[in-house]
Amino acid sequence: MHAERFAKTPKPPYYAVIFANQRTPSDPDGYGAAADRMVELAAGQPGFLGIESTRDADGFGITVSYWESEAAISAWRAHAEHSDARREGRERWYEHFELRVARVERAYGGPAKAGEGA
Amino acid sequence: MHAERFAKTPKPPYYAVIFANQRTPSDPDGYGAAADRMVELAAGQPGFLGIESTRDADGFGITVSYWESEAAISAWRAHAEHSDARREGRERWYEHFELRVARVERAYGGPAKAGEGA
Numbered sequence: 001m002h003a004e005r006f007a008k009t010p011k012p013p014y015y016a017v018i019f020a021n022q023r024t025p026s027d028p029d030g031y032g033a034a035a036d037r038m039v040e041l042a043a044g045q046p047g048f049l050g051i052e053s054t055r056d057a058d059g060f061g062i063t064v065s066y067w068e069s070e071a072a073i074s075a076w077r078a079h080a081e082h083s084d085a086r087r088e089g090r091e092r093w094y095e096h097f098e099l100r101v102a103r104v105e106r107a108y109g110g111p112a113k114a115g116e117g118a
Numbered sequence: 119m120h121a122e123r124f125a126k127t128p129k130p131p132y133y134a135v136i137f138a139n140q141r142t143p144s145d146p147d148g149y150g151a152a153a154d155r156m157v158e159l160a161a162g163q164p165g166f167l168g169i170e171s172t173r174d175a176d177g178f179g180i181t182v183s184y185w186e187s188e189a190a191i192s193a194w195r196a197h198a199e200h201s202d203a204r205r206e207g208r209e210r211w212y213e214h215f216e217l218r219v220a221r222v223e224r225a226y227g228g229p230a231k232a233g234e235g236a
Contacts, residue, residue: 005178006138006216016220018134018182020124020170052138052216054180056172060123062180064136070223090229098124098170098227102134102220105188109216111208 007050007066012104014049015067021097023059031093034085041081047072066104073101125168125184130222132167133185139215141177149211152203159199165190184222191219 023031042048047068055061067073076082089097141149160166165186173179185191194200207215 005140006214009216009218012218016134016136016218018136018220018222020182022123052180054172054174054178056174060172062170062172062182064138064180064182094229096124096227097229098127098225100127100130100134100222100225102136102222104136104218104220107216107218109214111212111215 005052005054006109007052007064009049009066009104009107012107014104015070015073016102016104017065017067017073018100018102019063019065019097020099021061021063022095023055023061024093024095025059027092030088034088034093038082038085041079042076045072045076045079047075070101123170123172124227125170125182127167127184127222127225130225132222133188133191134220134222135183135185135191136218136220137181137183137215138217139179139181140213141173141179142211142213143177145210148206152206152211156200156203159197160194163190163194163197165193188219 039051039053042051042065049066049068051063051065053061053063067076157169157171160169160183167184167186169181169183171179171181185194
């Protein structure tokens, strides 16, 4: 079981921040510590719903965080320690990233095999 | 450079299908071939905009595909070969998955360092 890798989100609508990124090879320890700290900090923010994150051996990662509202995303963006980490990210940790903010309209999980429903 | 890992999407709004999944250990060759085929097939569908995908050594993956409209997502969902692959996925390849359909409202890329703009 790997249930802890999946976000436990409520019924839509809610919001997703999709962050696709390519790590530089530099500063793995500093990056790892900051990434852990950002997850811990985000989880304590009002409106945080959950996070899913993975990265392959080539350093290409996707992190999706889920939020109750756009206002919750804006408040997290304005958090001072998060702003500092984003600046470090732009300067040292990310070769490139794409960030998208999206409104989740519908969602389902699985596997639901034949006969277990839609 | 890893530009080919990032989707080249237009100005929002458009749609994202966020697929978080935990692979079973079974059938890596069959899964890999089917995954490659699905990307190839999706890329030829009307309304397909791009795809970003990664998976860690524990088999936890996130794939985000981008589409012009909900109608394009529905048409891809109804594609016979894709339906067959989804059934195989539920039966053999995925221990668990969560799928979310979301409307992308805003997006930006980076790094934009200090002095390079917002």
